[in-house]
Amino acid sequence: MAARVLGRAGRLAAVVRSSALQLRLHGSAGLRFGSQASFFPPLGDAMLPSGSFNNHVALITGGGTGLGRAMTATLSQLGAQCIIASRKLDILQRTAEEISSQTGNKVHAVQCDVRDPQAVSQCVDQMEALTGLPDVIINNAAGNFVCPSERLSPNAWKTITDIVLNGTAFVTLELGKRLIQNQKGASFLAITTIYAESGSGFVVPSASAKAGVEALYKSLAAEWGRYGHRFNIIQPGPIRTKGAFSRLDPTGAFEKATIDRIPTGRLGTPAEIANLAAYVSSNYASWMSGAVIRFDGGEYVSLAGEFNELRSVTPDQWKILEVMIRNTKGS
Ligand SMILES: CC/C=C\C/C=C\C/C=C\C/C=C\C=C\C(=O)SCCNC(=O)CCNC(=O)[C@H](O)C(C)(C)COP(=O)(O)OP(=O)(O)OC[C@H]1O[C@@H](n2cnc3c(N)ncnc32)[C@H](O)[C@@H]1OP(=O)(O)O
Ligand SMILES: NC(=O)C1=CN([C@@H]2O[C@H](COP(=O)(O)OP(=O)(O)OC[C@H]3O[C@@H](n4cnc5c(N)ncnc54)[C@H](OP(=O)(O)O)[C@@H]3O)[C@@H](O)[C@H]2O)C=CC1
DSSP states (O other): OHHHHHHHHHHHHHHHHHHHHHHHHHTTTTOOOOOOGGGSOOOOSOOSOTTTTTTOEEEEETTTSHHHHHHHHHHHHTTOEEEEEESOHHHHHHHHHHHHHHHSSOEEEEEOOTTOHHHHHHHHHHHHHHHOSOSEEEEOOOOOOOOOGGGOOHHHHHHHHIIIIIHHHHHHHHHHHHHHHTTOOEEEEEEOOTHHHHOOTTOHHHHHHHHHHHHHHHHHHHHSGGGTEEEEEEEEOOBOOHHHHHHHSTTSTTHHHHHHTOTTSSOBOHHHHHHHHHHHHSGGGTTOOSOEEEESTTHHHHHHOTTGGGGGOOHHHHHHHHHHHHTOOOO
């Protein structure tokens, strides 16, 4: 009997040793479970009731492309009159016409480089003439590229921080002052990123500027509630847009690794963030201010936990690891 038990233990120990070696040699390659993305299908329809933004005016910076365009389309579909502002008037006009023709609600295109406070002031003048002051302001315009920090010129640093931090501040302060003067409440939303919180190498100007935007919005949430202003932040994870992916993963080499570390097994979609932005900007969220909403399919926590790589250990390997751990005596 004892010999039989010892024999089994010996065989098990041999399996443990060989499997542990396999694990060390090959990691978990080929041992992944099937894609979990099918559990988390993205829905594309507007989530809020139709007419939720009737009689509302919304300004979306960078609204001609990518996520800004998707937010504009959703707000417009829900009844808002939108103003989209960025540098490239032709792109803005094309987007405005396409969205207007689909929703039946007016979308205005206004050229504005948010780095220039005078241009921002003129953009707001133009907006006041077209629609009056806005109820919803979405600071979405941004610039970014991956680059080792030792290769950054002073102008590269200035370009990104000017668009992201100064641009957001110029738009927010210009509109905030005029809204306060007119005793009009508004919802301000800033689009940042998950690494605004953690920091990240290779996108250091963007990380620094987005962290600044978060500090700006949290501070104003505290200060300007008394004027009827709400300030919130959405931190998106990766969502395919030409603007982002062409500058952050120009060869496409990192996309699979990015998806593999997202617990929901896929990238986000523009329509999903547009629904969240619409909710946060709507009167349904009138008690929400100073919020930082991470919207990343779980990527941030997945990157943060040092044992999360153990997801790729199979049930059979777990049996072996458990035996090894239980058989450890002493320290
Ligand atoms: C590992 C990850 C893998 C996969 C995931 C992929 C993606 C998504 C995941 C997460 C995303 C998270 C956050 C995303 C944040 C974003 O903001 S994405 C949005 C990006 N969109 C844009 O950037 C659109 C607007 N951008 C632009 O117009 C330009 O790119 C701009 C450079 C920002 C500004 O253009 P502008 O014409 O004003 O500036 P330039 O004159 O061209 O350049 C100014 C100075 O910067 C230097 N520069 C420019 N490019 C580079 C570069 N690639 N590397 C180094 N330096 C650069 C340029 O030389 C100028 O400096 P100077 O020469 O000293 O004068
Ligand atoms: N896509 C993603 O995975 C993620 C995106 N984000 C954030 O989402 C937002 C939208 O990004 P995304 O849609 O992906 O990328 P895009 O490149 O499509 O959007 C950036 C927009 O900013 C505008 N813009 C850039 N510089 C200026 C400027 N100086 N003045 C005015 N407008 C300017 C651009 O228009 P124009 O060229 O006409 O000026 C463009 O429409 C950004 O804040 C980005 O940081 C955050 C995390 C992940």
